[in-house]
């Protein structure tokens with residue numbers, strides 16, 4: 329169907345209480361896996377690219393491939409820059425064909441976060457690009473984002489409303505106890521805080537750091553009406569683990585396509601599993 333931005337997709341998800349997955353891709357192999365999953369599950373999908381992936385693959389190739397694959401598929405596909413912290417990279421993505429960007433100003437003081445986020449929103453909206461902001465400070469480590477547990481700042485529900493009003497963002501990533509990377513055995517999610525955020529807001533809410541959360545917690549988060557959940561760490565792990573497994577199981581195989589197909593299948597199965605849990609299957 330269509331290459332779209334995340335705005336309508338996430339509003340619809342909030343209204344109908346399912347979640348659209350934001351799945352991080354690193355190359356053509358994982359990208360195709362995510363697309364195949366979306367097509368087979370008839371699910372809307374958000375393809376996420378980190379700043380690192382953008383710099384590695386460049387501003388032209390990624391949107392060209394993703395738009396082409398989106399045209400061929402008949403499900404809604406959005407593409408977002410994940411955790412944009414570098415204004416130059418964010419602007420280049422907006423001008424190069426990304427349908428959505430995240431501006432992560434969460435390491436700045438509140439007023440400064442508003443200021444830099446608002447600026448990005450103005451440029452993005454003039455190009456029909458939707459924007460995700462972040463308020464509070466999500467913990468953990470993922471590529472260039474590293475937030476120590478002492479620096480974690482949970483999102484103030486009332487500030488969330490004000491932040492959206494002042495910046496004009498289309499969706500907001502909130503900190504309620506999830507973190508980037510895998511979890512230690514125990515973690516604590518602040519469902520009361522999320523409940524307050526959901527009561528006060530009417531725009532799409534995003535949860536980062538969903539790799540490795542228990543299924544019952546994912547289901548509970550979904551029941552609140554959050555619109556988007558991000559899966560990155562788990563995709564990276566299954567990617568590397570399945571590469572290793574294939575090579576160990578086939579030490580004499582030198583046809584790269586066979587390994588690529590195996591890895592793609594493992595990544596696709598993982599993405600499809602999340603689409604089923606998120607309730608986005610058959611929502612295309």
Ligand SMILES: [Zn+2]
Nearest residue numbers: 508536537558
């Ligand atoms: Zn994140």
